[in-house]
Amino acid sequence: AQTVTQSQPEMSVQEAETVTLSCTYDTSESDYYLFWYKQPPSRQMILVIRQEAYKQQNATENRFSVNFQKAAKSFSLKISDSQLGDAAMYFCAHQGAQKLVFGQGTRLTINP
Amino acid sequence: GAGVSQTPSNKVTEKGKYVELRCDPISGHTALYWYRQSLGQGPEFLIYFQGTGAADDSGLPNDRFFAVRPEGSVSTLKIQRTERGDSAVYLCASSFQGSTEAFFGQGTRLTVV
Numbered sequence: 303a304q305t306v307t308q309s310q311p312e313m314s315v316q317e318a319e320t321v322t323l324s325c326t327y328d329t330s331e332s333d334y335y336l337f338w339y340k341q342p343p344s345r346q347m348i349l350v351i352r353q354e355a356y357k358q359q360n361a362t363e364n365r366f367s368v369n370f371q372k373a374a375k376s377f378s379l380k381i382s383d384s385q386l387g388d389a390a391m392y393f394c395a396h397q398g399a400q401k402l403v404f405g406q407g408t409r410l411t412i413n414p
Numbered sequence: 415g416a417g418v419s420q421t422p423s424n425k426v427t428e429k430g431k432y433v434e435l436r437c438d439p440i441s442g443h444t445a446l447y448w449y450r451q452s453l454g455q456g457p458e459f460l461i462y463f464q465g466t467g468a469a470d471d472s473g474l475p476n477d478r479f480f481a482v483r484p485e486g487s488v489s490t491l492k493i494q495r496t497e498r499g500d501s502a503v504y505l506c507a508s509s510f511q512g513s514t515e516a517f518f519g520q521g522t523r524l525t526v527v
Binding site: 306335344345346347348349352393395397399400401402403404405406407 | 445447449454455456457458459462469470473503505507514515516518519520521523
């Protein structure tokens, strides 16, 4: 079975600074995807960034980037130049066959 | 439609009652997923449809939970004899066949009193 662990229930960062959210996972699958989703108070899960496990290059989307360490089964999210609109719950997720397996989430607060 | 639509947005029901939660996926999306998110937790998988058939229902917690997608578009999650422990946000997502990008609705918050 796949598991995803987020060890930071809450994180905070000053506006314009950089913050890193941690995620580790366990899987028996050789081909899989990893995701970071953002969930604002509206409850809708919004895809932030995606990483294919077979790709060694870390994914980047504007201010968001990941540090994917396949051997260590680690998948952290770095948010640069944090903005007030980044405040939300962040969930790390693994996808093997079809379904997503989510971590417990990290609540990110941005301090102005 | 423009996005995944879930109705109702909020539902309060009494213990023991029957409820139906509706999901209207993005037009053309053949894959549809239901997840349940308890307070303070990440979403947990319930069931996955490919077209009209349930390809994976391994996440349904017990036989009080059932879901259908009769025409391959709209799906209904049905919960019989609701219990207080069923209180959660029920999220629906859809995607194109073979795509790894799932689009989520805003969920239905179910409260059983």
